[in-house]
Amino acid sequence: MEISVGHTPDSDDAFMFYGMFTGKLSPPGFTINHIIEDIEKLNIKATTGELDVTAVSVHACAYTPGYTILRSGGSFGINYGPIVTARKLINMEELKKCKIAIPGKMTSAFLLLQLMIGKFDYVEMQFSDIPKAVKDGKVDAGLIIHETQLSYEQEEIVKILDVGKWWDKTTGGLPVPLGVNVIKTSLGEDVISKFDKHLQESIEYGRANMNEAMDYAMRYSRDKPRDLIEKFVKMYVNDVTVNMGNDGEKAIRKFFEMAREKDLLPEVIPKIAGRQ
Numbered sequence: 001m002e003i004s005v006g007h008t009p010d011s012d013d014a015f016m017f018y019g020m021f022t023g024k025l026s027p028p029g030f031t032i033n034h035i036i037e038d039i040e041k042l043n044i045k046a047t048t049g050e051l052d053v054t055a056v057s058v059h060a061c062a063y064t065p066g067y068t069i070l071r072s073g074g075s076f077g078i079n080y081g082p083i084v085t086a087r088k089l090i091n092m093e094e095l096k097k098c099k100i101a102i103p104g105k106m107t108s109a110f111l112l113l114q115l116m117i118g119k120f121d122y123v124e125m126q127f128s129d130i131p132k133a134v135k136d137g138k139v140d141a142g143l144i145i146h147e148t149q150l151s152y153e154q155e156e157i158v159k160i161l162d163v164g165k166w167w168d169k170t171t172g173g174l175p176v177p178l179g180v181n182v183i184k185t186s187l188g189e190d191v192i193s194k195f196d197k198h199l200q201e202s203i204e205y206g207r208a209n210m211n212e213a214m215d216y217a218m219r220y221s222r223d224k225p226r227d228l229i230e231k232f233v234k235m236y237v238n239d240v241t242v243n244m245g246n247d248g249e250k251a252i253r254k255f256f257e258m259a260r261e262k263d264l265l266p267e268v269i270p271k272i273a274g275r276q
Helices: 013-021 039-047 057-061 108-117 127-135 148-153 164-172 187-209 211-219 227-238 245-261
Strands: 002-007 032-036 053-057 067-069 075-077 083-086 099-102 120-122 141-144 158-162 178-182
Touching: 002 013, 002 039, 013 032, 013 187, 013 211, 013 227, 039 053, 039 057, 053 057, 057 108, 057 245, 075 227, 083 127, 083 148, 083 164, 099 108, 099 127, 108 141, 108 158, 108 164, 108 178, 108 245, 127 141, 127 148, 141 148, 148 227, 158 164, 164 178, 178 187, 178 245, 187 211, 211 227
Parallel strands: 002 032, 002 053, 099 120, 099 141
Antiparallel strands: 053 178, 067 178, 075 178, 083 141, 083 158
16 A cells, blocks of 8 residues: 655654664554645645645644544654844833744644734744844744754844743643644545554654664754754653653643634534544
């Protein structure tokens, strides 16, 4: 059975799929055809059901009714997550009046920031272009994700808001729900369970073979140094990534509940695969 799998050109995704995509693990009856796209492009593809399995933002799951969230492969921050940067320190009230660069309207970072400060003026751009746009004054502030959360100081800009810490405090310590992998519900429970387990084994393989998995992940380093990329991978390939467990599931449902209360999402209950 051939299954199309979409993931981002990011080191943490590459790390998770290393065992699966390089043949280190024998697939349980699957032939994998993998597609690499930016997260916002994958979010859009998921709304049309183009891929069998794909990485998406948790936010996008409100608009992908034909998919089920896998328990493995999620990107959850543990008291950390997206940040907002600017050329100088500005307070919350000033920020609400700013034009803020965001990495996509369907990203979880965008919805999280709306939950934190309310609706705001924004412009979409490639996430890796945001720090420079802030430095050059093209925007007043920038919402930062991925490894740029660790390298923004190199652009001579400052952190003015920590969305991950806000979420942690607001929810009593739930992990920050950022990205997940979803699978077409129509493939059936047996295939969903097998693929979920296969992905979990791939993540566990990478964590058990860190050096070789990091060698593979560095293909997607965007010229960032290995020590920074390894730090980033360890942040977002954590125990909740292996299996979201009760806390990960609670975090996703809390995210949707808070967004619905503020009329930022439709009345949708996300489908999450059964416990492994």
